[in-house]
Amino acid sequence: MLRAENINVYYDQIHAIKDVSFDIKEGELVALIGANGAGKTTVLRAISGLQRPRRGKIIYKDNDISDMEAHRLVKLGISHSPEGRQIFSRLTVLENLLIGAFIKNKQSNIKGDIDYIYSLFPVLKDREKLPAGALSGGEQQMLSIGRSLMSSPKLLLLDEPSLGLAPLLVEKIFEVIQTLKKNNITILLVEQNAYQALEIADRAYVLESGVVKLHGAARDLLNNSEVKKAYLGG
Structure with missing residues (x-):
């Protein structure tokens, strides 16, 4: 590959x-x-x-x-979850995930992708409306990985x-x-x-x-x- x-x-x-x-x-x-x-x-x-x-x-x-x-x-x-997480701290968890789907068109099943991320990291669903900067370090890492998966790499x-x-x-x-x-x-x-x-x-x-x-x-x-x-x- x-x-x-x-x-x-x-x-x-x-x-x-x-x-x-x-x-x-x-x-x-x-x-x-x-x-x-x-x-x-x-x-x-x-x-x-x-x-x-x-x-x-x-x-x-x-x-x-x-x-x-x-x-x-x-x-x-190709998708990259970087060292140090580099999430957008002032945006919500959901908004961070949506940024990860920027290459997708409106017909894509973005909701299904988000549901998949939540199935991997259920805590992110609970924190969906919180600013990403309010998450713990571990939750921010989950969000970083989740965001990188939103492009379906x-x-x-x-x-x-x-x-x-x-x-x-x-x-x-x-x-x-x-x-x-x-x-x-x-x-x-x-x-x-x-x-x-x-x-x-x-x-x-x-x-x-x-x-x-x-x-x-x-x-x-x-x-x-x-x-x-x-x-x-x-």
Whole structure:
């Protein structure tokens, strides 16, 4: 479905991503793990059109999308739930969700999409008319994921969905991610909680200082001594 071919991404003169290559097959859940500053978020920003690669290519369904604008990528089926949630705090929960459906026409079943989000995150229905800024951190994360689903994506980019959340909420978020995979959404998951990410992923890539250091089946990486020492506390 998607592959990156030797992409290089810069922030001015800072070389953040260095000849990174990876692929994601349709229906897979692929995890991208690594320490803070490894470049994980930059990879997602490159895929979603927010940070263009200076060199290399990103291919989505046989189309080169390396220079494509972000809004066009959403129309192609790529959606991004960013790090830090980035919800519209003064708008209501419902208004935030409706913004996620901006690419859809009036004939689309937007109400059905909202009902689906509420089935995943029932608390959002209870908070529907509240300003998003009044939600707890966990509820805001649910809203961010819900908003990204409103465009009916084929490929979902999730950036640190469990960051800063209480254990029970982390469990809920990961349950929903697994449900989305069962519903045939392909997922690229960036996650600090390497153990839980590898537990649910099909495959994974380990990013270190902007370079892919390891990749393989998630189960194999769970048992890899180097990964255990660096990311799994053992």
